Amino acid sequence: MTSSNPHLSDVASKTGYRARLPDENGYIDWPEQDNATWQTLMQRQLGMLEGRVCQEYLDGLERLALPEDRIPQLADIDRVLQAATGWQTAQVPALIPFDTFFKLLANRRFPVATFIRTPEELDYLKEPDIFHEIFGHCPMLTNPAFAEFTATYGRLGLEAEPKQRVYLARLYWMTVEFGLVDTPAGRRIYGGGIISSPKETLHALSDTPEHLPFDPIEALRTPYRIDILQPLYYVLDDLTTLHDLSQQDIMAMVHRAMELGLHEPRFEPAPKAAKA
Numbered sequence: 001m002t003s004s005n006p007h008l009s010d011v012a013s014k015t016g017y018r019a020r021l022p023d024e025n026g027y028i029d030w031p032e033q034d035n036a037t038w039q040t041l042m043q044r045q046l047g048m049l050e051g052r053v054c055q056e057y058l059d060g061l062e063r064l065a066l067p068e069d070r071i072p073q074l075a076d077i078d079r080v081l082q083a084a085t086g087w088q089t090a091q092v093p094a095l096i097p098f099d100t101f102f103k104l105l106a107n108r109r110f111p112v113a114t115f116i117r118t119p120e121e122l123d124y125l126k127e128p129d130i131f132h133e134i135f136g137h138c139p140m141l142t143n144p145a146f147a148e149f150t151a152t153y154g155r156l157g158l159e160a161e162p163k164q165r166v167y168l169a170r171l172y173w174m175t176v177e178f179g180l181v182d183t184p185a186g187r188r189i190y191g192g193g194i195i196s197s198p199k200e201t202l203h204a205l206s207d208t209p210e211h212l213p214f215d216p217i218e219a220l221r222t223p224y225r226i227d228i229l230q231p232l233y234y235v236l237d238d239l240t241t242l243h244d245l246s247q248q249d250i251m252a253m254v255h256r257a258m259e260l261g262l263h264e265p266r267f268e269p270a271p272k273a274a275k276a
């Protein structure tokens with residue numbers, strides 16, 4: 001992106017070198033420090049989920065039965081996802097271009113970056129690492145309605161024009177990455193980008209950010225920055241709303257959003273350094 005607002009891909013170039021190379025069976029022999037980082041993140045986040053994440057996420061997390069003391073091997077994740085919703089993971093070095101991203105989702109393959117954050121980035125990092133993809137996203141991918149929406153979204157992205165894809169990225173960002181949902185028990189998190197960040201888990205349900213009722217066209221019109229705690233979260237009235245959305249004409253909503261134009265950003269432009 002040329003604007004001062006760094007795009008995920010701007011960040012990716014900085015992380016590709018961090019990826020661990022799998023062997024011919026896809027097995028990754030993680031160094032001790034990386035397993036220790038996973039263990040710290042698991043202990044910290046498992047203690048924060050109660051009363052903050054939706055039941056569908058908790059059901060998925062239980063089904064995945066993630067190890068607490070080491071980074072799981074993707075083959076173990078795939079066995080559970082395959083049985084639950086027909087999904088598999090796909091090892092990627094870091095952030096991948098839209099083309100590859102949408103193609104993977106359309107084929108029920110979820111990209112998993114093969115690196116984990118450093119101890120200094122524990123509470124929040126700007127690009128998706130393996131903890132974000134597995135702990136953040138995979139539990140919800142065991143939920144059929146959510147998995148269906150994600151696959152439909154991937155198919156739409158595959159057929160969309162580049163400009164439409166930028167709009168579609170906002171819809172993904174405001175739901176799959178940073179979505180909240182109101183439940184009878186209270187406001188809960190389902191967005192993987194929140195759940196994998198101890199810092200953002202607290203921030204998202206605090207009074208600091210703005211909370212708006214989810215409206216697909218408004219979400220499509222809302223610019224975002226990838227390198228800050230989100231200033232705005234859209235709240236679903238029910239998770240099934242997301243599944244219903246995948247039965248509607250999302251591309252017509254993209255066209256409507258393009259006609260209406262973008263909302264004013266609720267954040268300061270990223271300082272140049274943030275692109276570094």
Ligand SMILES: C[C@H](O)[C@H](O)[C@H]1CNc2nc(N)[nH]c(=O)c2N1
Pocket residue numbers: 008092094095096097098101111112113128168169170172173
């Ligand atoms: C569409 C989405 O917001 C984002 O731009 C895509 C691009 N590439 C990605 N690549 C990886 N590895 N993981 C992701 O979540 C994404 N998200």
Ligand SMILES: N[C@@H](Cc1ccccc1)C(=O)O
Pocket residue numbers: 123124125126127128129132177192193194195196197226
């Ligand atoms: N900020 C998330 C990672 C993330 C980066 C970019 C997009 C989505 C998620 C975390 O710290 O876990």
Ligand SMILES: [Fe+2]
Pocket residue numbers: 128132133137177192193
């Ligand atoms: Fe993500």
